[in-house]
Amino acid sequence: MEDTKENDQLQNSQTLAESLVGRCHGLLAEIDAFQEMLVQTQRNPQMVEVRSLRSNVFSETRTLEKVKEQVEEFVAAAAAAAAASGGDEEIEPRLMHALRSSNLPFYETVWNIAKTSCSGLVAFGKRFYWDGVEEEDGGGGKGKKRPGRDKRKSVFVDIVADDGEEWVKVSTISGTRLLFEMAKKGWEADSESDAESGDERTVLRNDEYSDDDDDELELVKLASDMRKAADCTRVRYRHARLRLVVPKIDEGESREIDELFKIIRGYGITVECGECTLDAFSYGKDSSLGAAAKLHLQQLLPTPFKHFTSTLNVDCTLLLALVSDLSHIRDIVPSPDLHKAIIRQLEVERERPLLNTELWPAMGARELLCTEEAAQRMREIVDTIGTETEKRRTELLLGAPPFNSWERDSILQKFQELSDNQVPADLKLPIKIVEAKAVVDSAVKQDKLPEVSSKVAQILSDINHSVFFYGWASRITTISSNRTVVKQVEAIVEQHRNGDEQLEGPPVWVCDTARSLIGKERGRKD
Incomplete structure (x- = not known):
């Protein structure tokens, strides 16, 4: 009877060890599958931190595999001892403890x-x-x-x-x-x-x-x-x-x-x-x-876009990204004349194309607009350093004559001719240009903006004021790659919260990266 009990204990320990190791491999497989999904769907998969859990499970797997080997060796030795002496040995307590106290x-x-x-x-x-x-x-x-x-x-x-x-x-x-x-x-x-x-x-x-x-x-x-x-x-x-x-x-x-x-x-x-x-x-x-x-x-x-409004306010930084040759032309050969930042952007673009992985999904079928100041600044930069294709895309993007009278499908088709990427059929072009000052002034006059807005206004340039305050006053999402300004705005709001838990700054989504115009030469400060 005692021999049967000890034999069952040995068998149970071996079964438990095999089960735990199998479950470890199953869990690792699911985690790996999720990480692969991140690689396939996210511009920057590392922004989702899964490594900590995977590392812990992997370490536990290695530990349990070693314990499993020791259990199997012990079972084999016990079987041999039983054959020689006619008795069984109990499993070592430390091995059972390792199995029962697993973190799996x-x-x-x-x-x-x-x-x-x-x-x-x-x-x-x-x-x-x-x-x-x-x-x-x-x-x-x-x-x-x-x-x-x-x-x-x-x-x-x-x-x-x-x-x-x-x-x-x-x-x-x-x-x-x-x-x-x-x-x-x-x-x-x-x-x-x-x-x-x-x-x-x-x-x-x-x-x-x-x-x-x-x-x-x-x-x-x-x-x-x-x-x-x-x-x-x-x-x-x-x-x-x-x-x-x-x-x-x-x-x-x-x-x-x-x-x-x-x-x-x-x-x-x-x-x-x-x-x-x-x-x-x-x-x-x-x-x-x-x-x-x-x-x-x-x-x-x-789900980074779940808070987006049906209309998006596009900052100048992303207007430039939408027309840059870096975003649209594949296999651009890096030239020694290019600025180091442009060469770096080329490398990043080859790994994860900005339009396909971030901007097109963010924009979706939403209405797109930008302020007059953002559009004007964009035109100035494009006119100064833009290539002919970048200038052409700008005209289409902003609906400059003669494209202001074209149907959306015709504009998309023309835009597609200037891009190596597949332009989404539901992209709302041209981007509507709005006058921001009247809207912002009205919101201030009617106290539709919180008091902290006056503090925020003090740190913004004219163009950033028009962009971010228009989105704030209109309660629509602004999309931008200007992380520095967004962080400054957030800091000021927190500094002047004064216990108001409902206080919010302008709703902004920050794109991880942007694209400069390829015409930006080494040393130029535009």
Whole structure:
């Protein structure tokens, strides 16, 4: 009987090791498939931070593979010993501990929660700090790092989703373990009467609570840290939504835990409980991804244009990118006469064409307009250094005579003749030119712009004022590659927020890169 029990233990350990290694490979395959989707669909796939999770899973895979080999060797040795002596040996405790304490279930849970309840992924595993200074994250997952920051004043978020607008923390603590921790630190549920209704209600108390972090429950400290970090970080002028997922605990089974979750929700955090059912890894013999799995992964892709208005206000920086030879002509041979910045843009364009991967998708079938000042500045630059094809595209883009009387289809056809890229059939050309001053002046006079707009106006050039203030006053999205100005505007809004949580600056989408005109020679400062 004892021999059978020991033999079963050996077999179970071997089965568990094989199962864990197989699950690791399945999880890695899904992560790799998602990364491949990013490469195929995103201009800059690295903006979505997946490497941290993949690295952790890969490291766990290597560890479990080694343990699996050791288990197999031990099973073989035990079998040989049993044949020689007629008895069995128990599996080494350290090997069973390595299998049972694997981090794989946590990684699977994080991945599954992301697949089934998140969209617009920004990062797996990102640290956010609080230091009394609010930062505009922008949702790209690549916030500016400051040297020497205190990790004690930070929180590690497992999933950053909804293009930066949601932070998700996962805790795989069990109900039993949580109750043990609560008892150890003096947390208990008391009953007290409600004076108005006469009903009894449960209140969670901690008689031993002090300012010492040692007395604080891990989940409560986590909730507090998430709140502090979120209050010091903004994404598109808003604090991120916070979500805590506790899959191994069901509400309603323990009044102490239910009261604890009320405390956590008091920090403005959504708490989700209940076991997450992990999807079976749906791979064929060729390791191809199943249709259902693909759908989940597609949902995770960034959605950078979801806040766009039906009309877009195009900045001068992108007007130039829309007509540049760099954007339209393939296989341009770099010349020593070209500015280094142009040569670099040529290299980037070969890797990821700007129009196909970023600007065309951003514009879609939306109405396009620009201010008179932006159009005028663009014409000045094109007239000064533009090539003949760049000048021709400018006339088509802005509807200069005789194209102002042409039908859109005819303009698109002519524009296509000047491009090696496929021009979208729904692209709205020509771009409408609008007079910005009257609109902005009217908005100021009618107090349609916040008071901080006067502070913003002081740092903007005439052209930037017309572009960004027109979008602000008209409540339409401005698209630009002028990240420096956008960051300056965001900083001023935050400096003068004065407790107004609804305050927002102009709605702007920043293109990662732009394209200069190819005629820009080395040393020219235009």
